[in-house]
């Protein structure tokens with residue numbers, strides 16, 4: 001018998017009733033293939049240091065890092081991103097340590113690549129670990145970050161990283177024209193296979209604070225900021241403009257940074273360009289989740305997985321997260 005006034009018209013809860021039907025209609029899935037693991041690298045050997053604003057994250061020497069690299073390979077994490085902690089004595093106005101072929105990053109890349117050839121290695125192209133003032137580029141006498149002079153150094157840095165064996169160079173500096181310059185430099189030295197992951201929409205964000213503690217650039221930067229090159233958090237169209245330029249200049253992949261506060265940007269870039277689009281769950285996001293978890297205010301595993309799923313939903317192809325190893329372990333446990 002037909003009900004004369006059916007209510008509700010459509011029962012959405014029917015599909016949510018059981019686990020099997022929830023799984024049938026699930027639109028997005030997180031896998032270890034989606035993860036990139038950022039790590040902090042110290043000079044020397046047999047040393048680890050805690051990062052106080054990022055509980056659970058450490059800075060470590062290369063020999064210690066081998067263990068994490070091995071974990072990445074075992075758990076199916078495709079790539080690791082290296083961030084060096086450069087000794088204060090090597091920081092300078094001209095940032096020349098950035099393109100020292102015997103520097104910390106090239107040495108680490110070469111030796112990681114030798115031990116774990118199947119693990120993708122991403123290096124950061126920017127000068128902030130190497131400048132005495134903590135800015136991402138060279139400065140003039142007023143403190144303004146010079147564009148073209150900086151780009152010339154970034155191109156040299158990219159060549160050194162590529163020659164050491166970096167699979168992907170990731171300019172995170174936000175200078176204009178750097179992607180074209182880095183691509184040309186790589187090609188001119190025969191590094192035609194080295195990929196470029198462009199931080200195209202990198203915002204002048206307050207969420208980078210703990211990272212600057214971790215690499216020790218906070219003290220150098222002092223009360224300075226990066227507003228003359230990183231993007232204004234108030235802008236959205238500008239991110240499309242930036243991404244479009246980087247794609248034209250030869251970027252293989254685009255990055256949005258930070259993550260959760262910028263999900264709209266991830267979605268817009270993906271919809272507009274349909275290129276491989278990555279997102280960085282930055283240090284401040286990690287710190288927020290971790291602090292709440294430590295206090296017992298959030299369920300860590302559930303909220304971290306939910307945060308990463310939000311990136312997938314927004315259209316991201318991959319996520320840089322300090323939680324990468326934890327997440328890959330959680331996903332592996334779930335499967336067994």
Ligand SMILES: NCc1[nH]cc(CCC(=O)O)c1CC(=O)O
Pocket residue numbers: 124126127128136172173207208209210211212226281282283284
């Ligand atoms: N080239 C700088 C750089 N590369 C990665 C991060 C931040 C990453 C994070 O917060 O986790 C930053 C911070 C900055 O712009 O000062």
Ligand SMILES: [Mg+2]
Pocket residue numbers: 174175176177200242245246
């Ligand atoms: Mg740009």
